[in-house]
Amino acid sequence: MARVRYPSPCSLNTNALVFDFFDPFNVFASIFSDYIKCSLEKKWVDLPQSQHRIRTIVANKDKPKTPLVMIHGLGGGVGVWVHNIDSLAEKRPVYAFDLLGFGRSSRHEFSHRAQPIEKEFVESIEEWRKEIKIDKMALLGHSLGGYLASAYSIKYPENREQLFLVDPWGFPEESEFETEPFRRVPTVLKEFDRIFMYEILAVFRAAGPLGPRLMKLIFYKIRTKFDKVFDDNTILDYIYHCNAQRPTGEAAFRTLSHAPNYDNAKRPMVYRGKLAEIHKDIPITFINGSHTWLDTTWMDGFQRNGKALDVVVIKDADHHVHADKPVDFNNVINKYLDKMDVDSDGKRKEKLKEEADWKELLLKKCEQLW
Numbered sequence: 001m002a003r004v005r006y007p008s009p010c011s012l013n014t015n016a017l018v019f020d021f022f023d024p025f026n027v028f029a030s031i032f033s034d035y036i037k038c039s040l041e042k043k044w045v046d047l048p049q050s051q052h053r054i055r056t057i058v059a060n061k062d063k064p065k066t067p068l069v070m071i072h073g074l075g076g077g078v079g080v081w082v083h084n085i086d087s088l089a090e091k092r093p094v095y096a097f098d099l100l101g102f103g104r105s106s107r108h109e110f111s112h113r114a115q116p117i118e119k120e121f122v123e124s125i126e127e128w129r130k131e132i133k134i135d136k137m138a139l140l141g142h143s144l145g146g147y148l149a150s151a152y153s154i155k156y157p158e159n160r161e162q163l164f165l166v167d168p169w170g171f172p173e174e175s176e177f178e179t180e181p182f183r184r185v186p187t188v189l190k191e192f193d194r195i196f197m198y199e200i201l202a203v204f205r206a207a208g209p210l211g212p213r214l215m216k217l218i219f220y221k222i223r224t225k226f227d228k229v230f231d232d233n234t235i236l237d238y239i240y241h242c243n244a245q246r247p248t249g250e251a252a253f254r255t256l257s258h259a260p261n262y263d264n265a266k267r268p269m270v271y272r273g274k275l276a277e278i279h280k281d282i283p284i285t286f287i288n289g290s291h292t293w294l295d296t297t298w299m300d301g302f303q304r305n306g307k308a309l310d311v312v313v314i315k316d317a318d319h320h321v322h323a324d325k326p327v328d329f330n331n332v333i334n335k336y337l338d339k340m341d342v343d344s345d346g347k348r349k350e351k352l353k354e355e356a357d358w359k360e361l362l363l364k365k366c367e368q369l370w
Contacts, residue, residue, distance in 0.1 A: 032057075032078075032079060032082060035082060035229055036059065036082070036085055036086055037086050038059050038060045038085065038086050038089045038090075039059065039060050039061065039062075040057060040058070040059050040085075041057065041058040041059075041061060042055075042056070042057050043056055043057075043058070044056070045097070045128055045131050045132060046131070047124060047127045047128060047131060048131075049127055050123070050124060050127060052100060052105070052106035052108060052124060053105060053106050054097050054098065054100065054105045054106070054124070054128050055077075055078065055097060055098040055103055055104035055105050056078075056095065056096070056097040056098075056128075056132070057078050057085075057095070057096050057097075058093060058094070058095050059085045059086075059088075059089035059093065059094040059095075060089040060090075060092070060093055060094065061093050062093075063089065063091060063092045063093050064092075065091045065092035065093075065337075065341055066092060066136055066137060066138055066161055066337075066340065066341065066344060067092055067093040067094065067095060067134055067137050067138070068088055068089075068092055068093070068094045068095070068137070068138045068139075068140060068333075068337065069094075069095045069096075069097075069129075069134070069137050069138070069139050069140065070084075070094065070095070070096045070140045070141075070142075070145075071096075071097070071099065071125075071139070071140065071141040071142070071145030071146075071148060071149050072096070072098070072099065072102070072103075072142060072143075072145050073141075073142045073143025073144045073145050073146075073169070074143060074144045074169075074249075074250070074253055075102070075239065075242065075243050075250070076102065076103070076142075076239070076242065077098045077102060077103030077104070077238070077239075077242045078096040078097065078098055078103065079235070079238045079239075079242075080142075080320075080322070080323065081096050081322065082226070082229050082235075083226070083228075083229065083322060083323055083326035083329075083330075084322050084326055084329065084330055084333075087326075087330035087334065088330060088333055088334065088337075090334075091334075091337070091338075091341075092337065095132065095134070095137075097128060099121065099124075099144075099145070099148070099249060100120065100121060100124045100249065101247075101248040101249025101250070101251075101252055102242065102249040102250075103242050107245060107246045107248045107249070108248060109248055110248060110249075110251065110252040110255070111255075112255060113255065114255055114256050114265075114266040114267055115267065117252045117255055117256055118148070118151050118256065118267065120252075121148050121151070121152075121252075122148065122151050122152045122155050122156075125148070125152050126152065126155070126156055129159060134159070135159070136159060136160070136161050136344075137159060137160065137161065138160075138161055138162035138163075138164065138337060138340060139152070139153065139160055139162070139163050139164070140163075140164035140166060140333070141164070141165060141166065141168065142166040142167060142168075142320075142321075142322060143166070143167055143168065143169045143319065144169050144170070144253060145166075145168075146165040146166055146167070146168025146169065146170075147168055147169050147170035147171070147256075147265065147269060149163060149164075149165065149168075150163070150165060150168065150171075150269050150278070151269070153278050153282065154278055157278055157279035157282060158279075160279070160282045161282070161340055161344055162282070162283050162285070162336060162337065162340045163278070163282055163283070163284045163285070164285050164287060164333060164336070165284065165285070165286050165287070166287045166288075166321055166322060166329075167287070167288050167289055167292050167294055167319050167320075167321055168269075168286070168294075169265070169294065170256070170257075170264070170265030170267075170268060170269055171265075171268060171269045171270045171298060172264065172268055172270060172295050172297070172298035173264065173268045173270075173298075202247070202250075205243070205244055205247070222235065222236060222239065222320075222323075223235060223236055225320060225323040225324060226323065263294075263295070270298055270302065278304075283310065283336070283340065284304065284309070284310065285310045285311075285312065285336055286299065286309055286310065286311040286312070287311075287312045287314065287321055287329070287332060287333075288311065288312070288313050288314070288321065289313070289314055289316075289317030289318045289319060289320075289321045289324060289325075290313050290314065290315050290316060290317060291316065291317065291318040292317075292318055292319050292321075293318070293319060294319065299311060312332050314328050314329060314332070315328075317329075
């Protein structure tokens with residue numbers, strides 16, 4: 001596949017939602033469409049209440065099963081799901097969108113406080129759902145997307161049939177959790193490594209025309225996760241252009257986080273007591289990589305509705321589970337989605353039977369009265 005060369009973001013109007021004379025995202029979208037075999041629609045979803053726009057892709061829109069909606073993590077966009085869409089859309093529509101402040105969605109200024117920021121994200125997702133006209137859905141969030149999917153499910157549980165949290169960020173309180181190899185690293189280097197993981201996006205922007213080259217030098221490992229899809233630097237170019245624009249979503253993430261290392265949320269999901277409050281009938285499945293750098297020790301002993309959390313650990317995967325081990329990841333998600341379909345069909349049949357029994361009883365009462 002030929003390499004695509006993009007101009008520097010310095011030559012672009014980075015505050016514009018759509019670039020006037022060149023749009024690198026359209027180049028990637030055409031490659032994305034070439035790789036995806038199922039029916040794929042790309043569109044803008046206008047949010048009339050908040051006056052924002054959300055970039056959205058829809059796969060197999062006309063499939064009959066309950067749709068799956070996927071939310072990316074920090075610094076990502078719809079393109080990160082390129083490994084997963086065909087498999088997950090085999091029986092159902094699959095929706096993915098760029099979060100507000102990321103990718104090609106509107107880059108508005110968020111609040112400067114954590115709670116209003118979380119609310120802005122949640123309400124934008126709900127407004128998007130209404131505009132798309134989705135009734136019931138399975139919701140999947142990765143990293144920051146997992147945190148926001150949880151916050152959304154707490155506020156709007158009635159729209160959910162399944163919740164997948166893929167290596168979600170922002171759940172435990174601040175802790176001293178470290179993997180064994182990380183414990184042996186000097187403290188100064190630990191802190192540098194943690195800060196570097198999040199501050200590096202700002203470094204790419206500051207580098208101007210050298211930003212894409214810097215991305216390829218530092219994030220070369222990300223390219224290896226997509227080698228089976230692209231034989232060039234397309235994925236790195238895509239991620240670079242996702243983050244070369246005005247970083248309002250990134251700034252929002254920093255406000256949601258505890259500085260300086262950003263590992264933890266100011267409003268941790270678990271210790272707000274809210275995770276257990278998500279409607280008891282909504283199955284929640286955690287999917288973690290065996291080599292994740294996130295703290296998962298909080299899961300030990302945590303219960304919801306009197307039961308332990310449903311956790312799947314995918315071997316030899318790190319934080320980006322869906323890209324590290326896409327076949328294993330897709331198989332796990334599809335297994336749970338199939339179960340969700342059976343359970344949903346059972347609930348619908350039970351509801352229809354109750355309605356039929358009620359109508360029959362009503363008719364008998366009417367006959368007795370006459």
